[in-house]
Amino acid sequence: MPELPEVETVRRTLNELVVGKKIDHVTVHLKRIIIKPEEIGEFCLLLSGETIGSVERRGKFLLFMMDDYVLVSHLRMEGRYGLYDALDPLEKHTHVVFHFTDGSELRYKDVRQFGTMHLFPKGRELEEQPLKKLGLEPMEDTFHVAAFRAAIAHRSTKIKPLLLNQEYIVGIGNIYVDESLFLAGIHPEREASSLTAKELAALHAAIVKTLGEAITAGGSSIKSFVNGQGEIGMFQHQFKMYGRKGEPCYSCGQPIEKSVVAGRGTHHCPKCQPLKLAKAKK
Structure with missing residues (x-):
């Protein structure tokens, strides 16, 4: 399972790859990856038109900070993200695709299918699970x-x-x-x-x-x-x-x-x- 250093590494590379990109629409190929909201149609609708401002991290979770929403993503055992051209063939085990307006796509692949995604209105992400009860962050100044x-x-x-x-x-x-x-x-x-x-x-x-x-x-x-x-x-x-x-x-x-x-x-x-x-x- 990716631990803090691995998730931090992914966060840094994603900031280089997707910050500033606007989501045109989202395709979900495996419903159980999406935990919140329960309706996949609502998940896709809420993300349409959102621009990624930054990618942050809380423990082992990635936080995609957007205009109005925050996508909380847990990679679990083997989840991974990659940036592709829209014309690139869809690889096996690709479960969620974020289609950007510039013709590129952020694809989430997960062989084990244990990863999760929660979508929250901005400012609510730390008030509910899965982030609500997390402890000290060891790479922050508060960890003295x-x-x-x-x-x-x-x-x-x-x-x-x-x-x-x-x-x-x-x-x-x-x-x-x-x-x-x-x-x-x-x-x-x-x-x-x-x-x-x-x-x-x-x-x-x-x-x-x-x-x-x-x-x-x-x-x-x-x-x-x-x-x-x-x-x-x-x-x-x-x-x-x-x-x-x-x-x-x-x-x-x-x-x-x-x-x-x-x-x-x-x-x-x-x-x-x-x-x-x-x-x-x-």
């Missing part, structure tokens, strides 16, 4: 150590599933949690409430550093991720932990271990991220 600590420090939940919970911090999926916890030297099964102030500060810095480096690298292409221009990400070549089961840790040489935490495959170094520190006192 104090806010991070207030969000998670007193929770008895294991730190990994807590970081994956979008109601506390948004966008940090499985890959980047593993990478951030390794960089901070914290075992994924530590209880959040056991972390010292120093450890929380180290984890905060690790999250910001990891996500920033991943964005710079264009995200991670594990299976099929490409940005809006069809380019793969390169951060997978910088993984220190994720996907390296049995390989030596770059810091200490110990074999990396893999387990299941909260239903997710989890990688950690038994020496650099010892679980015995779980009862550390503040």
